Amino acid sequence: MFAAAIRSASPLARLARPAAGLVRTPTLAAASSLQRMLQRQVSGTSAAQAVSAVTPPTPEGRVLFPGATGSHYTEKMSFNRDPKAMSTYRVLDLEGNVIDPAQEPDLPKEVLLKMYKSMLTLNAMDLILYEAQRQGRISFYMTSYGEEATHMGSAAALKNDDVVYGQYREAGVLMYRGFTIEQFMNQCYSNAMDFGKGRQMPVHYGSRELNFQTISSPLGTQLPQAAGSAYALKLSGKDACVICYFGEGAASEGDFHAALNIASTTESPCLFFCRNNGYAISTPVKDQYRGDGIASRGQGYGMDTIRVDGNDALAVYNAVKEARRRAISESRPVLIEALTYRVGHHSTSDDSSAYRPKTEVSDWIKQDSPIARFRKYLEKKGHWTADEEAAFKKSVRSQILKEFAAAEKIPKPSLDHMFTDVLAGEQPWNLKEQEAEMRALVKEFPQHYDTKDYQK
Amino acid sequence: MFARKSSPLFRALRLARPSTLRYRSYASASGTPPPAEGFMPSVATSAFMNNTADQVFRNPELKAFASSSTKKMNLFQAVNEAMDVALATDDKAVVFGEDVGFGGVFRCTMGLQEKYGASRVFNTPLTEQGLVGFGIGMAAVGHTAIAEIQFADYVFPAFDQIVNEAAKYRYRSGNQFDCGGLTIRMPCMAVGHGGHYHSQSPEAYFAHTPGIKVVVPRSPIQAKGLLLAAIRDPNPVIVMEPKILYRAAVEQVPEGDYTLPLGKAEVLKQGKDVTVVGWGSQLYVLETAIAMLEKEIPGISVELIDLRSVLPWDVETIEKSVNKTGRLVIAHEAPVTSGFGAEIAATIQERCFLRLEAPVQRVAGWDIPFPLIFEKFYVPSAIRCVKGIKKALNY
Numbered sequence: 001m002f003a004a005a006i007r008s009a010s011p012l013a014r015l016a017r018p019a020a021g022l023v024r025t026p027t028l029a030a031a032s033s034l035q036r037m038l039q040r041q042v043s044g045t046s047a048a049q050a051v052s053a054v055t056p057p058t059p060e061g062r063v064l065f066p067g068a069t070g071s072h073y074t075e076k077m078s079f080n081r082d083p084k085a086m087s088t089y090r091v092l093d094l095e096g097n098v099i100d101p102a103q104e105p106d107l108p109k110e111v112l113l114k115m116y117k118s119m120l121t122l123n124a125m126d127l128i129l130y131e132a133q134r135q136g137r138i139s140f141y142m143t144s145y146g147e148e149a150t151h152m153g154s155a156a157a158l159k160n161d162d163v164v165y166g167q168y169r170e171a172g173v174l175m176y177r178g179f180t181i182e183q184f185m186n187q188c189y190s191n192a193m194d195f196g197k198g199r200q201m202p203v204h205y206g207s208r209e210l211n212f213q214t215i216s217s218p219l220g221t222q223l224p225q226a227a228g229s230a231y232a233l234k235l236s237g238k239d240a241c242v243i244c245y246f247g248e249g250a251a252s253e254g255d256f257h258a259a260l261n262i263a264s265t266t267e268s269p270c271l272f273f274c275r276n277n278g279y280a281i282s283t284p285v286k287d288q289y290r291g292d293g294i295a296s297r298g299q300g301y302g303m304d305t306i307r308v309d310g311n312d313a314l315a316v317y318n319a320v321k322e323a324r325r326r327a328i329s330e331s332r333p334v335l336i337e338a339l340t341y342r343v344g345h346h347s348t349s350d351d352s353s354a355y356r357p358k359t360e361v362s363d364w365i366k367q368d369s370p371i372a373r374f375r376k377y378l379e380k381k382g383h384w385t386a387d388e389e390a391a392f393k394k395s396v397r398s399q400i401l402k403e404f405a406a407a408e409k410i411p412k413p414s415l416d417h418m419f420t421d422v423l424a425g426e427q428p429w430n431l432k433e434q435e436a437e438m439r440a441l442v443k444e445f446p447q448h449y450d451t452k453d454y455q456k
Numbered sequence: 457m458f459a460r461k462s463s464p465l466f467r468a469l470r471l472a473r474p475s476t477l478r479y480r481s482y483a484s485a486s487g488t489p490p491p492a493e494g495f496m497p498s499v500a501t502s503a504f505m506n507n508t509a510d511q512v513f514r515n516p517e518l519k520a521f522a523s524s525s526t527k528k529m530n531l532f533q534a535v536n537e538a539m540d541v542a543l544a545t546d547d548k549a550v551v552f553g554e555d556v557g558f559g560g561v562f563r564c565t566m567g568l569q570e571k572y573g574a575s576r577v578f579n580t581p582l583t584e585q586g587l588v589g590f591g592i593g594m595a596a597v598g599h600t601a602i603a604e605i606q607f608a609d610y611v612f613p614a615f616d617q618i619v620n621e622a623a624k625y626r627y628r629s630g631n632q633f634d635c636g637g638l639t640i641r642m643p644c645m646a647v648g649h650g651g652h653y654h655s656q657s658p659e660a661y662f663a664h665t666p667g668i669k670v671v672v673p674r675s676p677i678q679a680k681g682l683l684l685a686a687i688r689d690p691n692p693v694i695v696m697e698p699k700i701l702y703r704a705a706v707e708q709v710p711e712g713d714y715t716l717p718l719g720k721a722e723v724l725k726q727g728k729d730v731t732v733v734g735w736g737s738q739l740y741v742l743e744t745a746i747a748m749l750e751k752e753i754p755g756i757s758v759e760l761i762d763l764r765s766v767l768p769w770d771v772e773t774i775e776k777s778v779n780k781t782g783r784l785v786i787a788h789e790a791p792v793t794s795g796f797g798a799e800i801a802a803t804i805q806e807r808c809f810l811r812l813e814a815p816v817q818r819v820a821g822w823d824i825p826f827p828l829i830f831e832k833f834y835v836p837s838a839i840r841c842v843k844g845i846k847k848a849l850n851y
Contacts, residue, residue: 139649140649190829200828201650216653219610
């Protein structure tokens with residue numbers, strides 16, 4: 001209330017608003033220091049900016065208010081609703097034909113094959129790990145069925161210096177960047193070779209080497225973080241951006257809105273990549289949002305926005321490549337909404353037949369598969385044959401099974417890793433004492449605290 | 457798409473399995489995550505489960521409802537029944553949350569949308585701060601809002617709405633407005649394979665918030681009676697449901713409408729040598745620990761108390777017990793530092809200082825994030841509880 005009074009006192013005070021967090025709801029006691037701070041800011045650099053910002057732009061008919069300087073006055077009362085739906089950019093039709101040759105990216109054969117083989121590998125890995133969870137050999141898993149083109153199309157358009165924030169269904173992006181089958185298996189088995197030291201559930205991958213921030217289960221939390229990382233990249237003058245993946249469900253979280261807004265105002269080179277796959281666990285998009293999808297939000301935050309056919313790897317590639325160029329060279333965030341369909345269950349904890357007919361899924365697969373579409377394209381270009389397909393599938397499956405068996409044999413991480421990394425630096429007394437107590441327990445009760453599966 | 461048992465993939469995986477692990481059972485394999493139902497085998501055989509109607513109505517809190525029949529159900533069914541009763545008896549009641557429409561990821565709202573319609577039982581967009589604030593708003597104009605947070609681990613975006621809004625709504629308006637019609641349900645506690653974000657017990661964060669109530673039921677009977685009481689209580693109430701018990705806890709539950717008191721602990725087992733306090737699924741660990749102790753020390757007499765309400769908590773029952781036994785052990789899964797055990801310990805030492813024969817013992821999770829692969833080393837297991845109780849006894 002008090003802050004509002006100060007803010008509305010004058011345009012100067014309004015523009016010299018203290019930084020967020022400094023004074024949110026000041027008490028009366030804090031009033032004098034707030035006033036001092038305002039005076040300081042007004043007399044400092046912000047005063048000059050303030051003058052130019054309150055001077056209304058000259059063109060005739062434009063509103064004088066600082067809130068929407070691009071708006072014109074009208075004497076016709078009208079409420080806006082249902083603007084025309086944003087178009088969906090594509091390169092390939094459902095049969096893998098390039099519709100407009102000018103839109104075909106100039107990608108060498110080896111890149112195209114890397115994209116395609118990564119899709120097949122991801123698909124094969126999903127099949128094996130899903131089944132492994134069903135057999136009780138790993139505790140949890142999430143497949144990426146149906147969304148392979150969003151992963152490989154975007155990953156191929158990025159550079160190694162770009163920072164990736166995933167939600168949890170972006171294993172393909174990590175795979176394309178070089179995470180090995182062995183590394184995936186080690187994480188899912190929570191074994192001693194897992195970079196995350198077995199502390200998180202399966203699919204919570206992370207790789208410092210590959211600039212892929214570790215996955216966190218809470219939804220949407222990565223979005224404002226991505227904006228911050230992008231701003232930092234800009235400040236340090238790096239030729240790199242951040243890409244942040246999330247689903248249309250996570251776009252309902254407050255963090256999504258906070259992230260787009262702050263990325264926009266700070267002009268941070270961040271690509272917000274929405275995988276709109278139609279479902280957030282059981283919740284269909286009609287219960288998730290109204291309006292023109294997630295893309296329409298980007299326009300609201302003043303961001304360059306594109307909607308793309310997420311099952312078209314080439315369209316995703318083109319969109320991310322151009323978005324990356326804009327983000328870095330023009331210092332701006334970009335929103336990409338990739339429309340796709342979650343073919344698999346949400347996770348191994350979910351049975352989607354409880355909320356969508358099985359025929360919906362089978363019909364969808366028949367109608368449009370991102371892998372099949374890309375394969376048809378490659379075959380038409382003469383880059384791929386049915387024989388190569390069969391041989392590759394066979395070899396990748398046996399490679400995955402081999403790594404799978406190997407990861408299962410690796411012991412769990414040593415108990416040495418249980419109390420580390422809570423804080424950097426010297427362990428505080430409580431952790432020291434607790435670790436000692438835990439070790440004494442394990443020693444005293446070996447029959448209860450069986451450590452044979454853990455690395456010594 | 458998915459491998460069937462007869463499929464080549466299934467066979468290939470079987471072959472890939474190291475022979476030493478082939479017959480390993482979940483319960484004994486230290487590194488293998490157990491299925492939810494098998495994680496806490498003692499729940500099924502617990503003496504705290506009521507298997508007959510006679511047993512059920514021996515409970516003085518339920519005597520008044522003895523004319524009701526009982527039905528065998530698990531905890532998620534009991535929660536479902538409580539909401540069913542609330543919706544049937546209060547036409548201003550609504551149930552909502554993420555994935556609530558199809559029955560919820562733990563099946564607690566199954567069938568309710570079909571029965572009461574999509575305007576009273578509905579999916580919300582995926583926003584905890586949004587759905588809790590929405591519930592406050594409904595309650596502020598006189599409705600009964602029953603909100604579900606999918607996991608207690610995901611309540612934190614709603615922390616502001618709960619701590620700064622729901623909890624202060626009445627006080628800040630001079631009692632002109634309140635959101636007492638709000639109840640927030642959330643699954644909590646460990647489950648055997650939940651890792652950081654499907655295992656936490658955040659009760660202490662909310663216990664630090666004047667203006668709300670916090671309840672943790674231990675069984676189907678308790679869940680139904682406490683949830684209905686929470687829904688009808690004139691204050692915002694958080695109900696934390698131990699998710700491991702949704703299926704594992706099964707007992708005879710009174711049908712129809714009944715409530716159990718908020719703010720009251722329950723003595724589950726009378727004893728004279730030491731008082732042990734817990735809540736939620738930890739009580740079954742404590743039951744096991746007490747059985748182990750009784751075997752080891754014949755004649756030992758342990759009093760076990762289910763705190764039930766974390767806020768406000770029933771100091772009288774604990775104080776009375778500690779004045780009898782002279783010893784107190786508190787066990788909870790949340791990290792020990794600033795866990796709710798700290799509050800109980802501080803209060804009891806103030807009130808029972810001269811009667812205490814030993815320092816109050818806390819057996820709790822360590823001060824680290826909940827670690828997936830180290831879960832069994834992290835939780836306050838029966839072994840640790842036995843040790844803690846012995847420490848209090850032998851001081």
